Amino acid sequence: MELTELLKTQYVSVIAGAIGGVVTAWLTHRVLHKRGTFSYHVNHNRVGITTDDAVFGKVEASWNGNKIQNLYISNIELANESMNDYENVVVRVYTSDTQLLSESTQVANGPNILEWTERYKNSVSVAPNTQPTTAQKGIYFGQREYTIPVFNRGETVRLTYLNSATTANTPTIWVAVAIRGVKLKFRVPQPLVLGVPKPRAAIVGIVVCxxxxxxxxxxxxxxxxxxxxxxxxxxxAQVPGAYAVRAWRKLYNVIGG
Known part of the structure; x- marks a missing residue:
């Protein structure tokens, strides 16, 4: 190989290495400073109905002795998909077409539950020997507000509500989180392959194949x-796609520390 060709080859290697370093640094910066993302999905299951049917007869659903027209169990999963951990996250749950009757909360894979915020506790607090006001009933049946002391990356919070839909339609329950730099996304529940949504696993699998x-x-x-x-x-194709997504998640977490 002539000297000029050797120099050209070395120049190309240096330039390629420099470009690769810049691209790697840019990608790392983008990953580390990516905007935080929370996501949630809701699943509703009817567990009771009050009706007077000509064939099956009269059926009544009740809660603590009160007749309920349409009784549902609604499950919400809120996930921290970002690379950051957050403290004192305030989560608001609200609805306009069902009444939230009772609830259970859990930080997934752990014994911890969520507490109401002090503001919410005060808004529904009833003094001894008194009855809740109409406004307090509206707050209790229409919304909740919780504090998550620590919400780590990759962690999931589960909220379950026994609720009474005020219409014949499936109820709607929404979640709101107000944190600077965090975007909340609603996701439609999807079937999973090895813990990865099937559509995503299929697309990534096709690319891998x-x-x-x-x-x-x-x-x-x-x-x-x-x-x-x-x-x-x-x-x-979905299987290698799912493994590729899971491998990327692990790499993503390693880069994020």
Whole structure:
């Protein structure tokens, strides 16, 4: 190799290394300073109904002796998908078409429960020998407000409500979180593959399978073998996709410290 060609090769290596370093630094900065994201999804299950049916007869659902027209169990999962841990997170749950009767809360994979905020406690507090006001009933049946002392990255909070829908339709319950730099997203519940939503696993799996097939085309592997590999990967694309997503999550957490 001539000296000029050697120098060119070294220059190319230096330039490529510099570009790679800049890109790596930029990606790391983007990951570390990415905007925080919380997500939640809600699942409603009817557990009782009050009706007078011509075939099945009269059926009544009640709660503490009070007749309920439409009784539901609603489960909410709130997840911290960001790379940051947060303290004293205030979570507000609210609805306009159902009455929140009773509840249970849990930080997933742990014994801790959530407490109402002091503001909420004061708003529904009833003095001895008195009755709650109409405004207090509206607050209690229509909303909740909790404090999460520590909400770590990757952690999930579960909220379960026994509630009475005021219409014949499935109730709607919403979640609000007001934290600077954090975006809350509502997600429709999706079936999972190895803990990864199927649509995401399928898309990533297709990309992984294509990369494997393209890599095989640059080897001495016979075309018929490449075709068989492509067919096999196509049938199970969601599995490698799910593993790829999980690997990325682990790398994501390692980078975030």
């Amino acid at each position: 294509l990369a494997v097939v393209i890599a095989l085309l640059f080897t001495d592997t016979p075309y018929w073998a490449v075709a068989l590999v492509a067919l096999a990967l196509g049938l199970i």
